Amino acid sequence: MNLTVFKSHLYPDFTPDISILSKHSGLFPCHPERSEGSHHSFIIFPGFCDVHVHFREPGFSYKETILSGSRAAARGGYTTVCAMPNLNPVPDSLPHLQEELDLIRQGACMQVLPYGALTVGELGREGADLEAMAPYVIAFSDDGKGVQSEAMMRSLMERCAGLGKILAAHCEDESLLHGGYIHDGVYAAAHGHRGISSESEWGPIKRDIRLARETGCAYHICHISTKESVALVRQAKKEGINVSCETAPHYLLLCDENLQEEGRFKMNPPLRSRADREALLEGILDGTIDMIATDHAPHSAEEKARGLEKSAFGIVGLETAFPLLYTELVLKGIITLERLIELMAVNPRRRFGLPLKNDDYTLWDLEATYPIDPKDFLSEGKSTPFEGRLVQGKCLLTVAGGQIAYEGQ
Ligand SMILES: [Zn+2]
DSSP states (O other): OEEEEOOOTTSTTOOOOTHHHHHOTTSSTTOHHHHSSOOOEEEEEEOEEEEEEOOOTTTOTTTOOHHHHHHHHHHTTEEEEEEOOOSSSOSOSHHHHHHHHHHHHHHOSSEEEEOBOSBGGGOSSSBOOHHHHGGGOSOEEOTTSOOOOHHHHHHHHHHHHHHTOOEEEOOOOGGGTTTOOEESSHHHHHHTOOEEOTHHHHHHHHHHHHHHHHHOOOEEEOSOOSHHHHHHHHHHHHTTOOEEEEEOHHHHHOOGGGOOSSGGGOOSSOOOOHHHHHHHHHHHHHTSSOEEOOOBOOOOTGGGOSHHHHSOSOOOOTTTHHHHHIIIIITTTSSOHHHHHIIIIIHHHHHHTOOOOTTOEEEEEEEEEEEOOGGGOSSSOOOOTTTTOEEEEEEEEEEETTEEEEEOO
């Protein structure tokens, strides 16, 4: 067996503690075809870090639990994830947050860091108790909803700046939605669907960049999907504003030309145009986009079985992100493997102030090929537009905090 650590100048001090592998005798004899005369080499990466997942507890455990979600994350190579606050109760006060913290302590097989909500009930009307929650949350967000009021957003940014916390924004101007549920583009026009305009995303981003400049708030934009958003962030960074952003694998690999009349193609923001997809790739290449998050958003099978118009927004992503991006971006020569690791493991931690640790790592067979099959997912959510897609790269093992969080069959 040929086991190597993926070295990079990005993390010169990363020396994973692999003693657990030798102690765990049952680990490799179950892969005799791999260990005997195989050309396959196994490679160790730092554990990936996803700053945007939905683990649905408390409140919606029929969609996902912290246990199933964190197991899915481990199978995807992650060792740290940040959980969004669109829950019930919404973590908008210390007692509400405590319910989520208790569930994380009971269910998580890795580091699961909660976001605190920005506003009470994520309703945008009254600021949440940020000060009380600050010591226990990774950052603040109303993800799932945009903060509509400029005065409210200014006040929230001032408070986050005072607390030294990142404000992570789901940018969506509800006055521009007009009942839309896919991108307002070629597919919507051809098939008679109501479209979501790009401006509903970039309008609030433009406003918030101005507010971030004025308040000094560390501002992070969730799941950017439009070419205008990329241009705005690029310009803001040139001006030295404290801004960062993420996009998700589906916005890099799909566009509205790939849509089918199925719920597994429905998420918010929607799959945009080919030009948007190309601009996002440019943003990945020139560093405008800091990191890739999955926006892993599981729902029940029934909630995703109602077609494009009526299904719930959201797809799963934790178990497919690395294989998809490795296959489509690295193996096709668009980005290097080192850049992918930077986007998935290094930059998220750097921006959110998390250390990269030697007891958080993931072991991959980069030559294994297989079709994506949702039946294999450890996530309770099975809805993905990538179902059936052939990918290369298989996670064999993930160690989180020195414990085996995932071990492949
Ligand atoms: Zn969102």
